[in-house]
Amino acid sequence: MISRFEVQETNKMIQEENLDIRTITMGINLLDCITDDMDKLCNNIYDKITSKAENLVSTGENISKKYGIPIVNKRISVTPIALVGGATKAASYVPIAKALDRAAKTVGINFIGGFSALVHKGCSAADTVLIESIPEALDITERVCSSVNLGSTRTGINMDAVKRMGEIIKETSIRTADRDSIGCAKFVVFCNAPEDNPFMAGAFHGVGERDVVINVGVSGPGVVKKALENVKGVDFETMCEMVKRTAFKITRAGQMVAREASEVLGVPFGIIDLSLAPTPAIGDSIAEIIEEMGIEMVGGPGTTAALAILNDCVKKGGVMASSYVGGLSGAFIPVSEDHGMIRAAEKGALTLEKLEAMTCVCSVGLDMIAIPGSTSAATISGIIADEMAIGMINAKTTAVRIIPVEGKSVGDQVEFGGLLGYAPIMSVNPYSCEKFIARGGRIPAPIHSFKN
């Protein structure tokens, strides 16, 4: 029999510590929508998404009520559009982005991911069309998210694409300048992109996946922070045990929701992504966890070690709780979405370089970082190349979601609103990497890619 203490603990986590199911993401394969006629393709895509995801939102809401746990987002990821659009020979995939946006609005979800291309070794004609369509697509659609995989441990890094990404990010920023360059907040580049990640902006439905699948993202940095408050001053072993135990409980809640959603929707369950993802709300912050571990302000010496412990313990607890932990799983450090990170960036405790070091040990990469609008495309490509190199060499997923905010410079602030939060403009190292980026070609795969 469940004890009063256990009931209270769960409900306290939900009500006071912001435990939630961050997202139920339905992955939908669009390969069977392919046709050479653009209008027909868009109709096929719209019809497939709206029929498969018809009950996604209502199912999420019912499960949320049944267990008394909030399910914050219901989302959809689709097959990378570069793979779907090729047969049309069209010069732009913006019409497909519009169809995705329309479908998202019809089924009532807030983001749809998969306006994507996988170009880690090279670009096909379709990949190029997709990449060139990104600025306009992100400008005129509201809910479409885009991603490009630029490198992998197996293949190396496509530096031609890295170079173009700097320019694409600049174009997107300028096109959405009237909205604080928000287009860039819906676009992420990856190294070693996972095919089953339920989190935006990088979600897409991989080609190795089933036709339709349910992936669930669980979160709860506030719960971990509270748990650590109870073990102040203890040694690392005890602290790690606490994080693991908490991660276990959080993941189990997610596992249960995933199973139920999969059953009700009649769609197979894919993975649980246990990622501690902050929100701008007080008490829902990764920075606070690191500070609770004993670092005065996130970014200070010790931060990388603290984050490494957190990330590893979250994985260990999560893996014990579900056999199908996947996606990104770990800790996210999006600056604009975490009030502790924002504060540290404002005070100068947290710099771009420290964030880069942190990405070596946490689940993703440079995320939701606002930089001056005057930053050159080559510099943005350089930042991307650094991050891709970390991913490639360490055989981990890394990503960059960076926002050069048009018309703003260091000292200014930018407000993205809602879950995307707000951020101070961070300073960027002023020295040029133009000649490096201009070389073009591909960085060869690292020696440890020859595992066979």
Next chain:
Amino acid sequence: MKGIITVIGKDKVGIIGKVCTLLSDQNVNILDISQTILQGYFNMLMVVDLTHTHTDFVELVDKLSELGKAIEVDIKLQHQDIFDSMHRI
């Protein structure tokens, strides 16, 4: 199928009575009930059996929540599985 009902709020006459009446009207059987009053705050935990009710679970959640609003306490019904999954290996 079992559910856990928690009721939290300022203590007053008839909280248990009203909750029990609603449950009995919906053919929900009470298996266990425990209650404390802490600094004037009423705190009740009920384990209920929902096998014989004809009301949909989510509808019952709403009915209890509405009753809670009417008598100014917080009433929550949750499926037992969330507690089992989080606290049992």
